Amino acid sequence: MSDIATYNAEGLERRPLKDFTEKAYLDYSMYVILDRALPHVGDGLKPVQRRILYAMSELGLSAAAKFKKSARTVGDVLGKFHPHGDSACYEAMVLMAQDFSYRYPLVDGQGNWGSPDDPKSFAAMRYTESRLAPYAEVLLGEVGQGTVDWQLNFDGTLSEPRLLPARLPNLLLNGATGIAVGMATDIPSHNLREVAQACIHLLEHPDAPLSDLMRFIPGPDFPTAGEIVTARDELVKMYQTGSGSVKQRARYEVERGDIVITALPYQVSGSRVLEQIAAQFNAKKLPMIEDFRDESDHEFPTRLVIVPRSNRVDVDRLMSHLFATTDLERSYRVNMNMIGLNGRPRVMDLRELLVAWLIYRTETVRRRLQYRLEKVLERLHLLDGLLIAFLNIDEVIRIIRTEDEPKPVLMARFGLTDTQAEYVLNTRLRQLARLEEMKIRGEQAELAEERDGLQRVLGDEQALKALIRDEITADAEKYGDARRSPLVARSAAAAIDETELAPSEAVTVVLSEKGWVRAAKGHEVDPAGLSYRSGDTFLSAARLRSNQAVVFLDSTGRSYALQAHTLPSARGQGEPLTGRLDPPSGARFVTVLGDSPQARYLLASDAGYGFVASFEDLIAKPKAGKAVLTLPKGAEVLRPVRAGEGAGAGALLAAATSAGHLLLFPLSELPEMARGKGNKIVGIPTPKAQTREEIMIAVAVLAEGASLMVVSGKRTLTLKPADLELYRGERGRRGRLLPRGFQRVESLIAEQAG
Structure with a gap:
């Protein structure tokens, strides 16, 4: 690159564009490398981290001090030392406070600082409070003892330390990640006690080879307790060259036949793992699994339960498949790139890193002693x-x-x-x-x-x-702890080549008020107890087999059908039916049905008309469905009532109006049809019917000898077979008025005979 510049008559510099852009880009690259992205071998910090810690110490936010709003700390950092974005600065501060991100957190946070499932779900800095963690004393304790060089801040009004006088090799303990221009760094975290022992051994035996140091540091130690399954020879090569990769695998145990995952790899979300399992489960790629759920809580932060279909399932083979196809096993790139003592970036092996830090520490202690002298x-x-x-x-x-x-x-x-x-x-x-x-x-x-x-x-x-x-x-005695990530020799994970489809199984299809649908395994599910979207609630549920069709009825009287096994899992909140079906504009879904083709249902409108249809007649394959129940003007659909299978001899139909009239007559008096308006069930005076002052509010089908429960607000009235005789009449009649206090009918419930 040419350094020759010419000047015109006005004194303006003239330089070739090629030379100018090359120099500008190199200057920018060096700035990003040295002042933003890469940590220093001495204190293991990037400039923004160093400035955050120093600003907090200047604010008096020691581990014994009261918490202070994080916005105050970020404001000081930006205003005094780091003129960059507040969100990036706060995010760097949050990272140092998360015990699932940092092996030895430097900031003690109070409030919502994120979770392992979503590390970036932390609250805004105006809501959280913070102070320095006790471990930060290792970096800040000797700042005022003549141990560091000082430099002017960005506007030349204040001084800040170039480096912090770390008493331990923080770069190895907490690791680092960063992307610069043309280079990056990925240094895993390590155990404090192990690193301290290696430093002491190297201090006493300066010529100790890497093999001796690896007796103390066998491998990384992540903030999470997953197993490190990388082979020993790969770890040796990684520490010899300063680059490589590390694999960490979830830990699990078998409890009463269930597989319980108790620890996840570093930076792996439990909800993300369940999503990956659910995707395979819904695609019928995990036929050996019956159920899976998240039972994590405060007592057990990680507890994912996988239920095998039977005790004949090979648990080890199943988990090997999940390790290979989900984030239950994860590989981490290692690139021990850092700024050395000479101020230049380079990749160091483990021994070089420890030697460089000991040189830095020795000089720091010497300066401290000289200052004190x-x-x-x-x-x-x-x-x-x-x-x-x-x-x-x-x-x-x-x-x-x-x-x-x-x-x-x-x-x-x-x-x-x-x-x-x-x-x-x-x-x-x-x-x-x-x-x-x-x-x-x-x-x-x-x-x-x-x-x-x-x-x-x-x-x-x-x-x-x-x-x-x-x-x-x-310091190792004061701040050290036991290893979290055990090193275990494991065979390589392998995916199962599963081609068999899952057999038919019991499912519960759940429909919400807003028209969202999902399918839960089994018939013991409590649909109302499931989680729903904000503003949405439970509407209807159907229990059937996964190889059966599910029927949906909308408010216009049209029916639709989908296959049960194609519906989304109930582990989520489902998906809207409008994504699969094409109902008329303004229509809403009123119920979901699932039954055998021979089952019969009573279809009725609140105008007082209805008929009996077989379940098979309700199945409609087109997305637009088919018109089943014809509605009089202004009328609405009532929820279908199961009328049994076959002739249903002796069955009664009970109908109640909003005015409190109850009528019973034989169900056989209603026609069986595939579609239509049906026959009149209960009589409503014409003026009231036209103005909809009175409507048919509820219907029920009673087997021979059954009782009827009338629900009116919080009160219920049970009518025995003998009592029901008072309300029997001809189809299409007005019926008889219910007793006072039970005339505001909400629903009718048929009770079993006997």
Whole structure:
């Protein structure tokens, strides 16, 4: 690239576009690499993370402090150190607070900070509160002890640390991910105690090979407790080259024949896994599974239950298939790319990383000791001058009282330095009066002992190593914990080549008020207890076999049919029927039916007309369905009532109106039809029928000898067979008025005979 630039008459620089764009892009690339995307080997942090932690420490948000609104912290970070977007800054802060994202969280959050199922479901920063986690002390504890270089912030008004004086190799402990320009980094997290032992071993044996270090660090340790199933030789190669991959697999156990998944791989959502299983289940690719559900709660954060169809199912083979086809096993790329001590990005192997960090730590400790030594020497120097003043207090007071410029006189009279004389002059008279020579000499002795100790450590390389070792050991004891991700040798996962279709099985088809449909396994499901979309509720359910047709009836009297096995699972909230069917505009679905073809149903409208139809007559294959029940003007469809199979000799039809009239007559008096308006069931006065002041509100079919329950609000009236005789009459008649208090009929329920 040419660095030659020319200038025109106005003094404007002229440069070839090729050279300008090349330099601009390289400058941008280096900025992204060094100041945004890659962590530093020293403290293992990116600039935004470093600035967040430093800003929180400046706000006094230690682990023992009260929580403070996250918006306050983000505001300080953006306003003082990091002039970028608030959402990106807050997201970086959230990541450091999530114990399922960070092995050793740096921020202690209060409020909604996301969940393993949806890490980005955290609340806005105006709602959450935060402070530093105890582990953050490892990074921030020595900032004010002369251990770091400082740089001006973006507007030159404040200073910020270039790096933090990490007491542990945080880059290995918490790992890092980032995408720069032309390079990326993916460093997995590790166990603190294991890394600390490896650091101590390398400190004491500088020539230790990688094989020795891997005795202490056998592999990564993720925030989740899934098993690491990567082969040993692959882990060795990964640590030798600084790149490779790691596989983590869910852990499971068998409880009473059920498969219970108790731990998931890192960054894997339990709901996502269930969605993947459901997709295969609905596609009939998992015939060996009867049911699956999520039983996770606060006591058991991860508990996914898979129920095999029988005890003859090969559990290991089934799980191997799920490992191969779902996120129950996941592979993580490893690329140990970082900014080295020389400020250049490079990929390091495990040994190089630990060596680089120990160099950084050694220099940090040396700077801390030197800083403290300078402070001790400065204090001793001041105490020497103070002691001279104390021993000659009368003369000092005389000089101060009589001399216009006492400072040079004191320096000449007692041999004090400028600093000592200034300190004596700034000491209050009453403090001098209380000072005792023994106190001064006692402090001098303590400081002299500390000075000697500091000088000894600074002058002895082995003593310095011993100090670093002891500090690493203390931090490992304080912040360390047991390994979460066990390393286990497992055979490779393999998918099952399953071609058989699932057999017919019991299902419950559930329809909601808004027309959403789903199918639940079994007939013991409580449809009303299922979860529904906001503003939606349970409407109707049908129990049948998965190889049967399901019939839907809409408010215009049209019927539709779908195959039960094609319906979505009840583990979700289903899907709208309008996506599969084509009802008339404004129509709504009123019920769902499932039965044998020979079953008979009473179809009726609230205008008082109806007929009996077989279930087979209700099945309509076209998406637009077929017109089954013809409605008088303004009338609405009542929910069909099952009328049994065959002739139904002795069965009665009960009909009630909104005015409280009840009529019973033999069901056989109604015709059996495939479609139409039907015959009049109950008589309603013409004026009231025309204005719809009175309608047929409910119907029921009673077997011979059965009782009838009349539901009116919270009250119920049970009519025995003998009582029902009072309400028997001819079809199409008005019927008899129910007793006072039961005339606002809501529904009629047929009870079993006997």
